[in-house]
Amino acid sequence: MAEQTKKILLSLLFSLIAFGVMIAFFTLQQSLMVAAIVLMVTLWTNEGLPLAVVSLLPIILFPAAGVLSTKETAVNYANPIIYLFLGGFLIAIAVEKTGLHKVIASRILNLFPSSVRGIIFALIITSGLLSSVLSNTTTTLLLLPIALFLTEDIKLKMRLALGIAYGASIGGILTPIGTPPNLILLGIMEEFGMEAIPFVQWIYMVAPLVLIMFVVVGFVLGLGVKNLHIEADLSVKSLKSDQKKVLYVIFGLIVVLLVNAPIKPYYNGLGLSEPGILLTAGLLLFAPPFSILDWMNDRERIPYRIMFLFGAGFAIAAAVTKTGMAEEIASHLITFSNIPMVLFLLIIATMVTFTTEITSNTALISIMLPILYKVAEQMGYDATLIMMVATICASYAFMLPIATPPNAIAMSSGAVSVKTMAMYGIVFNIVGIAFIVAIAQSFWRHLL
Secondary structure: OHHHHHHHHHHHHHHHHHHHHHOOOOOHHHHHHHHHHHHHHHHHHHOOOOHHHHHOOHHHHHHHHOOOOHHHHHHHHHOHHHHHHHHHHHHHHHHHHHOHHHHHHHHHHOOOOOOHHHHHHHHHHHHHHHHOOOOHHHHHHHHHHHHHHHOOOHHHHHHHHHHHHHHHHHHOOOOOOOOHHHHHHHHHHHHOOOOOOOHHHHHHHHHHHHHHHHHHHHHHHOOOOOOOOOOOOOOOOOOOHHHHHHHHHHHHHHHHHHHOOEEEOOEEOOOOOHHHHHHHHHHHOOOOOOOOOOHHHHHHHOOHHHHHHHHHHHHHHHHHHHHOHHHHHHHHHHHOOOOOHHHHHHHHHHHHHHHOOOOOHHHHHHHHHHHHHHHHHHHOOOHHHHHHHHHHHOOOOOOOOOOOHHHHHHHHOOOOOHHHHHHHHHHHHHHHHHHHHHHHHHOHHHOO
């Protein structure tokens, strides 16, 4: 009890300090919003209150601070992506219930070295490549049960779960359709009459960065695994009847998602909603001829706390937009005139990378790109290069579970704490910033 009280008081202290600093630069409303966010992030990190409890605090704090009304805050807990989560979790539960993940694991992992480090790299690469054409959320949901099956060692489970989450985030930048910010960039470039980056050229430009980040993440997560072992039997197994049924649902889901993939900015092939597709697939598992899931027995395995967590993330994104905080920060960039291009890229990469930890990358990049275009025009910089760096950095959300769905899903495994994620995440944020600035300055500027 005393320890928990100390953690709550420490969180309140950090919140008050943040308010004191912010009030010197921003409005009262913006400063109160930052103080509320700092309070929640600290409580998530030090686990002063349960994750689900902290995740519901925006419904109280934002209306009290005059940032958002109760309705404007609460509506974020019914965001469509939460139903994408629900559908994906139902599929993941069915995969685990039938043991399909054991078969998939044996077939995928037999392609790679059977060492612990080899398996970490296998999961990172598999997650990244799938995420380049599928939603990073879908990819993480499908692969996580495989990682959890491989070992009972909580330290190794943590590394495997983070490898899948980080691999999905990194893989999403590999293609123009891999993640929403990429499509937003193409849409805004079209709106401003800029020459679009061709699909193949995008992959050619980003592939070196993706490869480097795969290696770095795999190497860091592989540190200290010498004495850890994979206990699971990875011999190839044949499929049972229930496993085939789940596989049919997953295969059908992937086919529909691929057919429905955005082929132009803001245009989805069949006009189908991804949350609707995943929820349909998940609900089918309750009905004949599948009948894999049973509500009475399986409902407790749905991680509702993670759904609350993402509701909090969407509420924070809405608050940042409503208060004009993101626009105000971005507008200050104009003051950085007459500085070398490499330093400006470093500033942009750092700001976007750390801002995307607490707000929607889609909302952030939608606000930032038009402003960066105008800033680049005024400063005589290459607008395409600057906007590309900002867009890629919007996917560098490695520190917090609210930053991106893969992180939240990794948290749902129970093997990853916020503190551990933040510790690894800040390393990958810094490494990612350094490499993207170096690659943009030495490679991209000759192609754009």
